[in-house]
Amino acid sequence: MTEQTTRPTQRPEAGDHPDVVVSIGTDHHAFDRLVRWTDDYARRHRDLSILVQHGHSTAPEVAAGTPFLPGDELGARMREAQVVVTHGGPGTIVQARRAGHLPVVVARDPELGEHVDDHQLLFVRRLEQAGRVRACSSPQQLSALIDEALASPEAFRVRPSADGGPERAALRAGELIDLLTDTCAGPGAPEPVVRPAGAWPEVTVVVPTRDRPELLRRTLRAVEEQEYPGRITTIVVFDNDQPDPALARADGERPVRVVTNTLTPGLAGARNTGVLAADTELVAFCDDDDTWMPGKLRAQVEVMRAEPGTEMVCCGIRVVYDRVEAERSLDRTSVTFGDLLASRLTELHPSTFLIRRGAMLDGCGTVSEEIPGSYGEDYELLLRLARRAPIRNIPEPGVRVLWHRRSHFAGRWQTISKALRWLLERYPEFRLVPRGYARVAGQIAFAEASAGRRGAALGWIGATLRHRAAEGRAYLALLVVCGVPPGWITRALHLRGRGV
Template identity: 80%
Template structure:
């Protein structure tokens, strides 16, 4: 029986070649995750012609698709395409490079049943280090790379002189054995010994989103200006759905302040991105308008960035202040992985502690997601994406005072919280592989639904929580709310202990 191929519609220039060719290979393991990501991109880019060679994976719905193609036909399509996306198969990557492309590569993940082992993850990581592919591990990162490849095609082309010699050598048995050796994927999290005193401290931009909290904002700005940091600190105050206060702007000294208005999606994510895009420095820090930095916070974090050029994000501990009660929250580790974050939110990694390499977002995993309903947990979702690129560094000392109070933006917005957390579970199916993490998020949804008065939905999510992890305490807290205990009482008891839900 002959396979039927759905051909893409002609390009605007009259040719019938696709703009983007996606090759998933012929492995019998399904790679539906990549098909789904491409379909989502196709739905928002209907002017593009996208062809997916999907093998044994699901047929794409928005993009055009064919299960298999002869090698010569696939090579011809790749040569005519504007962008080539592949799985982490060595043969497919070599073919894309022979067709003149620096391929965008999404490796198969064995934990998701996409392959028998993690050799694609290791192989692609090695090739990316050598500059032979552009790897990505999240839909946001893929979409950013596709946008960049379409707008700057020369950055994703390779010439005849730049052959696949390094790729061929990596295919040799010795290289593959080296790639799958234990510990090959995990860098040493220990900080390097401090060298001589830093004499050239880089400029840092601090993004402070704000809305209707002028007194707290001024306190936040004062703490930033009083940092024990020898370099320049530029603060960008982003007003979100609020009238900006131009009197805050100043340009003198090494602590200038700029005042801008959120020009992107209303909400915290859009406000953060407005600030990130307005920044002109490699290092960008976040600080909420009701939190305050301790004097040595930024200096300690920048020193880590200087010692470890491969680090994308540095966090630190916090002191939570609620109703004049203080609780210190620090992690006793210096490195946090993607798996760690699936298992626990690790609220010690608060967004007001973030110091990020701007290029890790702009040219890497993408900026703060503006798709999350209400921008709830946007910081956690960004942590997950950055942790997929490599371990997050943490300084196990307090650097920020975090104010929890009844005027917090998400206080009582239970339906927004429930919707956002359901979105998170849908976008990160990896949670189902970590029962503790899946139960944690499901329990939060159950509590939010109960607090919103949705009894049936709360009971369903309580059941989901208990099936994932019978000992999950959030299921009990949600059930108490279903029985009539005011959710505010429970939240206050947690906050007094420096804990959230």
């Protein structure tokens, strides 16, 4: 995660009633520009109470600040405030309008390193044209809009029910953004269907793909055959590959859309392209070489319906390698951040992920596109979501996961090593969990040994053993250093449903 300033932030007291609330969301990109603008305003208005929820940005020096607030608490602060200022995240804007405010919005700018792309700039522009926000792009404009809102509060108020379902309204507005202009010919996004209360929610399944047409069609069939009463829309995202318009289908309860990855090439960008193109509350991931078992989605959505506060549900898997199947299921129904630091928990495979879309767009952020080669992007997303709340797990297999020699990361040892080192740098908490640090360090050692970098491998073997002498990956890496082919080791592990 982004480094924080050393200045301690001020957690607001329960009785505080801020005049101005500024919410920057929880995206891992810093948005220091908006914090500075707010502090400049606070210096000139010492009589006002200003609260900044600054996420991973530098804490304010003058205004009160807190990195994160639970959603209900942030909503309460917004309702108490006279003015609400937000970044351009759809979920934050929705929350401000739900609290009765016409928000003042500053969009993140990718050229300043504030986001991965320009979708906030486009999104906010569309919302301003529709009269749903007041946008600003300079500190002078921000100051003027806050002054205007304080002087004429009724001009910056909306009825919380005026949107007719604010979340859907914001998400539909987002579809106006031309993020997916490269989509192939075929049916466009279906109009959202308004269903009666208690109905099964619509789900969007994001399937990234590259050069695996036969496996992809098998994956799509498994989604189509789900024993799920609600509508399932599949978005197939072609990544560095020619899209196949013949896959697109608009009719029935199982439509399929075909798009191309418009973001960073790789799994992370492809998944984010699909998430941004979705218009449903729930999104699921499935890789193009995996297949869902018939009852998988229904079982997960039942958990979501019963527990509105749950943001993510996973399930067990069956690993298939060379016609050998091995079941991998956790014997627990809840997974915490600490659990994930200690172990990768391979059972929580990305093809099992079912996530509330808002938890990403206005929660922990979308899939990280900064990880080298997108390796481990699923694990890093798990860590961020688990930081917010425990992840629910169904301790039975719901997905068949195919491990094979055509895996994208097979043999990409330098990419794997670089990505894992990035992970250790971004999550210093691993240092507090020797077992977890040793696990990742051992994986790096194995990757370096497999890449033929003997010196680096020995260094990481030493680091692994210093943290945990019983970590087996250090000894596997040592075997590779001594000349054992890494393929022999990985094959032996895969036959047992395991990996390095």
